[in-house]
Amino acid sequence: MISSVRGTVLSAVGGNVVLEVGGIGYAVQVTPEHALALRVGDQAFVHTSFIVREDSMSLFGFETREQLSVFELLTGVTGVGPKSALGVLSVLGPGQIATAVATEDDAVFRKVSGIGPKTAKLIVVSLAGKLIAHTEPAASTVVPPTGDQVVVALVGLGWSEKVAVDAVANVISSNPDAATFPVQTLLRLALAQLGPAQHGAASAVRA
Known part of the structure; x- marks a missing residue:
């Protein structure tokens, strides 16, 4: 069982990333947004799910344990394979996802390539009551106007909007006084949240 991988990014194209660990390159499938946030030559860490099939062995990587947990719940739904589950998280x-399940809104899942009406309904039914813990933090996080400016700045530095929004939300949820922080402070904290691979960008911001 491979539960995580930390290594040097050799390539990051589309949804495929190769991380070198001890001279061995591990091919990891991630969301396109996650791949865009990685830089060749930098160190990266991913939580992984190791899927073994009769004809293949595949690694699926995630930025957070929460994403990994949801991925594993999705793959437990009849008709949802690992690639479809990754597609949902993309x-x-x-x-x-938790909100859609709680409100029985299967329409959002039908928008995902490979997920039909029956499977979308089955996702809602199968995951009912299993994602309550995930909905509370999202509902309580309020992003101040400065947070929106930081998201714009991060997108300008090359990160996807989803990655930028998640980073800012994490900073705000862990700092009660974040609403009073100036843009530069929030930006530095968001860059730190994105990990050591972003030190170069952080230096550029300070300059």
């Missing part, structure tokens, strides 16, 4: 965040 379109919807864990909080959005």
Whole structure:
């Protein structure tokens, strides 16, 4: 069982990333947004799910344990394979998935390539009551106007909007006084949240 991988990014194209660990390159499938946030030559860490089939062995990687948890719940739904589950997480965040399940809104899942009406309904029924813990933090996080400016700045530095929004939300949820922080402070904290691979960008911001 491979539960996580930390290594040097050799390539990040589409939804496929190769991380070198001890001279061995591990091919990890991630969401396109996650791949865009990685830089070749930098260190990266991903939580992984190791899927073994009769004809293949595949690694699926995630930025957070929450995403990994939701991925594993999705793959437990009849008719939802690992690629379809990853497709859902490429379109919807864990909080959005939890909200859709709680409100029995299967329409959002039908927008995902490979998910038909029956499977979308089955996702809602199968995951009912299993994602309550994920909905509470998302509902309580209020993003101040400065947070929106930080998201714009991060997108300008090369990150996807989803990655930028998640980083800012994490900073705000862990700092009660975040609403009073100036843009530069929030930006530095968001860059730190994105990990050591972003030190170069952080230096550029300070300059």
